[in-house]
Amino acid sequence: GDSVTQMEGPVTLSEEAFLTINCTYTATGYPSLFWYVQYPGEGLQLLLKATKADDKGSNKGFEATYRKETTSFHLEKGSVQVSDSAVYFCALNYTGGGNKLTFGTGTQLKVEL
Amino acid sequence: DGGITQSPKYLFRKEGQNVTLSCEQNLNHDAMYWYRQDPGQGLRLIYYSQIVNDFQKGDIAEGYSVSREKKESFPLTVTSAQKNPTAFYLCASSMGAGPYYEQYFGPGTRLTVT
DSSP: OOEEEEOOSOEEEETTOOEEEOEEEEOSSOOOEEEEEEOTTSOEEEEEEEOSTTOEEEETTEEEEOBTTTTBOOEEESSOOGGGOEEEEEEEEOTTSTTOEEEOOOEEEEEEO | OOOEEEEOSEEEEOTTOOEEEEEEEOSOOSEEEEEEEOTTSOEEEEEEEEETTEEEEOTTOTTEEEOOSBTTBOOEEEOTTOSOOOEEEEEEEESOSSTTOOOEEOOOEEEEEO
């Protein structure tokens, strides 16, 4: 079945450092890919998405490119801030029909001054 | 403001009791979902509904039940048959059930069963 694999956390960075969170997927067909962010004690917010190969999703300085050849959707940001500290989830839609998301286990990011 | 409301934020129950978690949306979305989140794990789908009066089991439906009598409401009942009910429960909705529709999440309900 479909699955998403994320790098394990926590990832600890200094403010203004470059961020990469790796995400790879296994899916039949052509899924849409998503990054969600969860701040402490809150629900998930959609950060960005890409619906076909080579699409680049971007939002709030974060970017991710849908790479079909490597089945990857790595999240990047050029300069992180303390306010970016959160848990980041990579997800794909269920290609069997409907809109059922399959999530990775999440990567916790801690940004320090 | 449009959004998804889940109440209460924290819920405590004794083992053996059924408990119902509320989820309401005023986004006029057709599809609604329930997920469970456990520490160190991703979200797992419990149930979903694409239209009123219809719902399907997700990956971990055992011990849970839902209803969808109104478009804006999708309550989840955690029954006494659920072996490990303590978790963070998230409700979501999307405009449609197709693969390109974004899911919007509520703030979640943290259920503790002792």
